[in-house]
Amino acid sequence: MKPAAFTYHRARDVEGATRLLAELGDEAKVIAGGQSLVAMMNFRLARPGHLVDIGGLAGLAGLRTDSGGGLHIGALTTHHAVETAPADALGPGFAVLRDAMRWVGHLPIRTRGTVGGSLAHGDATAEWCLLAVLLDAELVAHGPDGERRIAAAEFFHGYYTTALEPDEILVEVVFPRPAPHAALTEFAERQGDFATVSAAVDLEPADGGGHFTAARVALGGVDAMPVRVPEAEDALVSGGAPGPELYARTAAVAAESVDPPSDGNGSAHYRRVLIRTLVARACEEAMAR
Amino acid sequence: MTDNAPEHTAQQRQLLSLDVNGETHELLTEPRRTLVDVLRHDLRLTGTHVGCEHGICGACTVLLDGAPVRACLMFAAQAEGKEIRTVESLADGTRLNDLQQAFSEHHGLQCGFCTPGFLMLAEGFLAERPEASKEEIREVVASNLCRCTGYQTIVEAIDDCAARRRAALRSRLEGTAHHNGDSRDSEDENTSETVPPGAACEEVPCGSTTRSR
Ligand SMILES: Cc1cc2nc3c(=O)[nH]c(=O)nc-3n(C[C@H](O)[C@H](O)[C@H](O)COP(=O)(O)OP(=O)(O)OC[C@H]3O[C@@H](n4cnc5c(N)ncnc54)[C@H](O)[C@@H]3O)c2cc1C
Ligand code: FES
Ligand code: FES
Ligand code: FES
Numbered sequence: 032m033k034p035a036a037f038t039y040h041r042a043r044d045v046e047g048a049t050r051l052l053a054e055l056g057d058e059a060k061v062i063a064g065g066q067s068l069v070a071m072m073n074f075r076l077a078r079p080g081h082l083v084d085i086g087g088l089a090g091l092a093g094l095r096t097d098s099g100g101g102l103h104i105g106a107l108t109t110h111h112a113v114e115t116a117p118a119d120a121l122g123p124g125f126a127v128l129r130d131a132m133r134w135v136g137h138l139p140i141r142t143r144g145t146v147g148g149s150l151a152h153g154d155a156t157a158e159w160c161l162l163a164v165l166l167d168a169e170l171v172a173h174g175p176d177g178e179r180r181i182a183a184a185e186f187f188h189g190y191y192t193t194a195l196e197p198d199e200i201l202v203e204v205v206f207p208r209p210a211p212h213a214a215l216t217e218f219a220e221r222q223g224d225f226a227t228v229s230a231a232v233d234l235e236p237a238d239g240g241g242h243f244t245a246a247r248v249a250l251g252g253v254d255a256m257p258v259r260v261p262e263a264e265d266a267l268v269s270g271g272a273p274g275p276e277l278y279a280r281t282a283a284v285a286a287e288s289v290d291p292p293s294d295g296n297g298s299a300h301y302r303r304v305l306i307r308t309l310v311a312r313a314c315e316e317a318m319a320r
Numbered sequence: 321m322t323d324n325a326p327e328h329t330a331q332q333r334q335l336l337s338l339d340v341n342g343e344t345h346e347l348l349t350e351p352r353r354t355l356v357d358v359l360r361h362d363l364r365l366t367g368t369h370v371g372c373e374h375g376i377c378g379a380c381t382v383l384l385d386g387a388p389v390r391a392c393l394m395f396a397a398q399a400e401g402k403e404i405r406t407v408e409s410l411a412d413g414t415r416l417n418d419l420q421q422a423f424s425e426h427h428g429l430q431c432g433f434c435t436p437g438f439l440m441l442a443e444g445f446l447a448e449r450p451e452a453s454k455e456e457i458r459e460v461v462a463s464n465l466c467r468c469t470g471y472q473t474i475v476e477a478i479d480d481c482a483a484r485r486r487a488a489l490r491s492r493l494e495g496t497a498h499h500n501g502d503s504r505d506s507e508d509e510n511t512s513e514t515v516p517p518g519a520a521c522e523e524v525p526c527g528s529t530t531r532s533r
């Protein structure tokens with residue numbers, strides 16, 4: 032199908048774009064890479080009367096680290112730019128982000144699709160949404176009244192629903208600290224599809240490696256948004272020596288702690304089976320770094 | 321264009337300037353025209369195909385500033401100021417480029433519907449990753465759909481073309497007159513030293529057959 036007619040506006044700067052969004056109200060939508068929005072418009076699942084194209088705002092693309100070791104990723108940075116970022120822009124502390132990109136669609140999707148677009152779109156199994164929740168990212172939104180920072184834990188409200196107001200533009204996501212022992216893995220029916228279940232962990236082994244001092248476990252595809260699994264995190268921290276046995280026990284705890292849906296991509300039982308495999312695999316991969 | 325101000329109403333058309341295969345085209349279109357529709361309907365460049373219109377099949381893949389993209393998932397207006405390359409840019413008249421020849425030699429196509437998309441996908445990918453392993457090629461080939469070939473021959477065609485380009489580059493760097501270690505393409509032997517690096521195989525096809533379709 033072909034999209035419904037709309038008026039096209041090319042933004043020159045963030046302030047102008049948010050002003051215009053406020054003026055146009057419900058009728059307007061931001062377009063970044065278009066990898067989700069254009070598909071929806073082609074099928075007339077979305078028919079905005081106005082598109083505000085922020086794709087030309089070069090200042091919103093790129094990676095930079097701050098003095099506190101945090102990583103700032105501009106909203107317009109493409110998945111492919113992260114995938115191919117040089118080591119000095121994305122060191123071992125954030126290798127998890129680079130490695131996760133191979134799971135996002137395919138190369139020609141990743142060359143256009145943006146980090147900010149992914150987060151704003153809020154798909155329950157999107158890799159960026161899972162990474163943001165796992166690593167306590169902060170999302171920086173620009174609206175008519177200026178900027179505000181939203182914690183990832185408060186950003187995702189449900190299926191394709193986020194804390195962003197219609198006249199706000201996501202300008203940046205901040206990953207506050209390095210995560211050298213983190214990994215994301217998933218299962219999708221075909222390579223490049225959205226995941227049926229995705230699992231990500233961020234582990235902090237004690238000096239000497241005898242146990243974990245802290246651990247974070249997050250899952251995608253089990254709820255309307257990515258979720259942390261505190262029961263599995265406790266299992267890792269209180270479970271003793273790192274190794275396959277601990278990871279398998281943790282994965283079993285994770286599978287029992289969530290209430291995944293049954294749908295066309297798989298039953299709740301099938302998703303639990305995937306969780307048992309994927310959480311253990313993510314732990315192995317995180318510790319192999 | 322005034323700053324962020326509405327430029328036209330939905331019914332109106334907008335003036336666009338697109339750089340396609342090295343030529344600038346001025347055209348008047350509705351904003352809702354996707355890049356693939358402008359290429360096919362306005363510019364009559366029907367080599368780029370269109371299948372699913374939601375990013376799955378890859379038949380519409382073109383290069384945007386050198387990178388493979390889905391032409392069905394962007395509005396033409398978003399491509400202003402960028403260099404667009406379509407499958408029409410590959411052959412020199414009736415002389416296929418080396419990648420096209422490799423597809424032909426390896427039977428990397430049957431009905432041909434998917435072929436323009438695979439060619440542009442591979443051109444973009446190999447330009448960025450000339451050293452790509454067969455496994456990497458296999459993963460990238462998974463971006464697009466082909467109902468006929470079973471993909472194996474497409475992977476082999478791209479892998480073979482990449483190997484020949486690497487061999488040609490090596491032999492040029494070594495300053496020998498033979499590219500590719502064989503001299504089937506003898507008419508080009510004398511020119512290979514004058515070809516600038518990176519442009520090698522486009523100007524000096526390594527394959528033996530020159531087939532026109
Ligand atoms: C075949 C295919 C497979 C895919 N597979 C995956 C996958 O496996 N995993 C995955 O995560 N994604 C996948 N995607 C989606 C892809 O990652 C998109 O890039 C992403 O969802 C949206 O980014 P975008 O820049 O293209 O945003 P757009 O499509 O331009 O916009 C998406 C939405 O976000 C809003 N928006 C965009 N940018 C901003 C901003 N800066 N501020 C406020 N709102 C904004 C838009 O208004 C719109 O509602 C796939 C897409 C396709 C076509
Ligand atoms: S037509 Fe563009 S991906 Fe299928
Ligand atoms: S050759 Fe027929 S679809 Fe690929
Ligand atoms: S010729 Fe392509 S599927 Fe039959």
Ligand code: FES
Pocket residue numbers: none
């Ligand atoms: S043609 Fe029958 S299974 Fe493929």
